[in-house]
Amino acid sequence: MSQHVLRRERAREGSPWTGMWAVVAKEMADNLTSARMHILELLIALTAVGAVYGAIQEIMNTISEDRFLFLKLFTEGRLPMPAFLEFLGFLVPLLAIAMSFDAINGEFNRRTMSRILAQPIYRDALLFGKFLAHLFTLALVLTAIWLLIIGLGIVRLGLPPSGEEMARLLWFLLATIFYGGIWLALAMVLSIEFRQPATAALSAIAVWLFFAVFWKMIANVLAPVISPVRYGFPEEQLRLVQTQLFLWRLSPNTLYGEIAMALLRPEIRVMGFISPVQLSGAILGTPLPLSQSLLLVWPQMTGLVAATILLFALGYVLFQRQEIRA
């Protein structure tokens, strides 16, 4: 049998990005006009307003001499309303999954796939175009919410944010978009793997639930198995905590939580040894400059982006191999 099978090794004609911007434009238009997205955007906006009002009241009540009031808009909650940051932890994945769970299988189910791929484009353009469009949409929605919150803050607190605050908030926005990116990539992979959009959506939500709710519990059970404390030496204790932390950080939720904490609470000087929830206890003295806070969570940022790229690459390989016949 002849060796034409080795087609992937051969050079392909033209650019893999031919037609990508057409896909981006179409997908963004779809996203921005779909009822599904409007409902979610409304939900997020309402949550933001509610949570930020709570935060503002809390800030007003404590009348502290804080340099970083605007950052508190995101981290302060007023019981029973949690801080907006916590809402973001699950609203962003929800938004991302809602956009991407039927990205590829939807084209198959509508029988548009073979028609689209019969145009002079590569599959790369379709997949990457969709991912980019969804990422841009996410960025657009999140930026709008950011502006809304900062606007509310300016009106209610009666002062503009400082340059340092704006810089931190921008980095936080960027990190939140990256956090969304990982869920976009996951939902995309599932939309390639499963022909039924409902199956893809449910599995994406299952993965999210797993990391949001169960992973820490599982990690806490696993850690002593991996690094047992036999004699109670401090080194053993340390290793146990390190193992636990390592396991936690396999979850995007933990990574995002740590990044958010470092960016929104300049006082935080260490990431580790103590869980982010207990971090307020570790506050020592003066706040860090932004560059130092960034340095602190640079590995987490890189981790988020790397995981996104890995997931996307997996989706890419799966999609290239797929038979396009419905």
Add this chain to the structure above:
Amino acid sequence: MAEEYVIETRGLTKEYDGTVAVRDLNLRVRKGEVFGVLGPNGSGKTTTILMLLGLTDPTAGEMRVLGFDPMRQPLSVKARVGYLPDQVGFYDELTARENLIYIAKLNGIPRKEAYRRIDEALAQMGLADVADRPVATFSRGMRQRLGLAEILIKRPQLVILDEPTQGLDPQAAREFLDIIRDLRSHGISVLLASHLLYQVQAVCDRVGLFHKGRMVLEGTVQELARQILGGGYRVQVEAEGPREILLQALRKVPDTLSVQPVNGRVYELLAQRDVRPEAAQAVVQAGGKLLSLMLEEPNLEEIYARYFQEVEHESARAAA
């Protein structure tokens, strides 16, 4: 490979783990012709088309479409070939025009030119009035025509249609055939896969019959008729006169394979070509009175049925 062929494959083979969908296919479609692809369900027609468009990789073999290799130059091929899949779908929430605009953008057609071509194509397909209605409201026939409009805006050199008339009413199907003829008159080559043999015979210059992944027959309908039916032309002669004499005279008509008396004054000749003039002459020379002559041309349905009858016989014999 030669320029006169728009499609040329050599030893094209596609295996899906275990099953062979297309086996050692040597297909040649000439420039400007309408080529019909026939064959039972699962005989490899759609798989062949997908390979020609570079949408699925062959396991082995070589091919050229419009002189390009679909595996290495898929963009060049897909920019010049219009494809109507067997199940056409559109974005239901978008209008017909918006659907076409997306396709035009994917083809990199400049905006102004694209709008002009879209208006033209929609008008040509009789969709001008519904151009701004969401496709969700379209009937099956309208979608099919929108699929053709999409092909037209690419200005293709070759059009590949996979069962384009399935589910169309007779009137719409006839219009579809007219469109195919129109394409050919503009010098566009067409590859048409279909199960509707009558339609294939009506528009195709040549046909290929697929069976279990192989192309088992290929040629014009006349050629296939000669090969399978041993002729295929039926001439019915109605004549008055002594039966035995007439029968003898008709048997001597050149290129005639058999003569059967049908009833009273009717005789049926099976011939390799249209032998009406010779038959008329024979009747008159034998002293008979010629009342009527009727020609039945070779029929693809018959060829198809006969071929698969023989295949069945042979496999039954092989089993016994």
